[in-house]
Amino acid sequence: MNGLILLGKALGDPTRVRVLALLRRADLCVCEIADSMEVSMSTLSTHLQTIRQAGLVRTSRQQKWVTYSLEPEVRPLLDQIFEFEEPALKSDRRLERDAQRLNERLGLREEGCCSVGVGGLVKSKNGGTCA
Amino acid sequence: MNGLILLGKALGDPTRVRVLALLRRADLCVCEIADSMEVSMSTLSTHLQTIRQAGLVRTSRQQKWVTYSLEPEVRPLLDQIFEFEEPALKSDRRLERDAQRLNERLGLREEGCCSVGVGGLVKSKNGGTCA
DNA sequence: TCGTCATTTCGTATTATGCCGAAATGAGAC
DNA sequence: GTCTCATTTCGGCATAATACGAAATGACGA
Numbered sequence: 001m002n003g004l005i006l007l008g009k010a011l012g013d014p015t016r017v018r019v020l021a022l023l024r025r026a027d028l029c030v031c032e033i034a035d036s037m038e039v040s041m042s043t044l045s046t047h048l049q050t051i052r053q054a055g056l057v058r059t060s061r062q063q064k065w066v067t068y069s070l071e072p073e074v075r076p077l078l079d080q081i082f083e084f085e086e087p088a089l090k091s092d093r094r095l096e097r098d099a100q101r102l103n104e105r106l107g108l109r110e111e112g113c114c115s116v117g118v119g120g121l122v123k124s125k126n127g128g129t130c131a
Numbered sequence: 132m133n134g135l136i137l138l139g140k141a142l143g144d145p146t147r148v149r150v151l152a153l154l155r156r157a158d159l160c161v162c163e164i165a166d167s168m169e170v171s172m173s174t175l176s177t178h179l180q181t182i183r184q185a186g187l188v189r190t191s192r193q194q195k196w197v198t199y200s201l202e203p204e205v206r207p208l209l210d211q212i213f214e215f216e217e218p219a220l221k222s223d224r225r226l227e228r229d230a231q232r233l234n235e236r237l238g239l240r241e242e243g244c245c246s247v248g249v250g251g252l253v254k255s256k257n258g259g260t261c262a
Numbered sequence: 263t264c265g266t267c268a269t270t271t272c273g274t275a276t277t278a279t280g281c282c283g284a285a286a287t288g289a290g291a292c
Numbered sequence: 293g294t295c296t297c298a299t300t301t302c303g304g305c306a307t308a309a310t311a312c313g314a315a316a317t318g319a320c321g322a
Contacts, residue, residue, distance in 0.1 A: 017139070
């Protein structure tokens with residue numbers, strides 16, 4: 001029954017739901033998630049760990065960055081759960097803001113995700129030159 | 132997003148999963164759940180409240196007893212979630228024991244659920260003559 | 263090999279959650 | 293109305309979860 005409980009815990013926290021909602025839109029590297037959510041890196045990392053342990057996401061490395069994506073095997077289930085709650089989710093301010101910031105963030109991808117030398121258009125949390 | 136989080140919290144605790152697993156088998160009054168799970172009344176009640184607030188169950192009164200049943204509207208979703216985790220759930224000892232005790236308990240229903248005067252075949256938690 | 267960052271872990275304070283027994287509540291039976 | 297129980301809330305403690313900044317880690321590029 002452990003898997004089910006891990007799934008429950010993963011869904012039972014606002015920050016984690018926000019992460020999952022973002023990942024349902026696109027595969028994202030951690031800095032993109034962080035910038036979209038305006039949460040500290042350490043906090044985000046903890047939640048990502050929880051979500052990972054629940055088997056909801058997989059990670060892969062692209063150059064220097066780790067990309068998170070929904071585990072294909074659970075995506076259908078996750079979709080059904082989210083769609084069931086769709087009416088409430090659609091009108092959620094926080095999720096809305098996250099999505100908006102994500103879109104702005106994704107617009108910068110052509111200039112290189114998290115790439116160096118973009119001219120500091122967007123400053124990442126710890127002073128890096130992340131896109 | 133609150134509904135989704137409540138759903139998550141409801142699924143994110145072993146005791147509550149055990150309750151839901153029992154309710155997937157049959158509509159049950161609280162004393163039947165308690166006897167099947169061997170957990171204190173106050174503890175059980177707290178979890179039932181959580182599950183109720185998540186909108187996963189409805190209650191109805193039968194004579195002196197309150198019967199819990201899965202909310203018809205969420206049952207399909209719940210089924211899909213449980214079926215997704217089926218392999219792990221099927222081999223879970225605790226759930227197995229709960230189900231076995233439930234079966235024993237249901238066998239006594241003909242003698243009247245929680246009825247007085249059965250001769251104390253089964254003693255309920257707080258000294259009553261509950262079936 | 264070294265430097266640079268993205269990412270994770272550590273230390274800690276705060277808050278939430280789980281458990282139980284005992285007391286309170288409340289619905290039916292007489 | 294009163295009695296009887298099933299059911300819920302209360303008080304108190306123990307454990308676990310969340311948050312953050314700062315320090316540690318670790319992978320890639322040069």
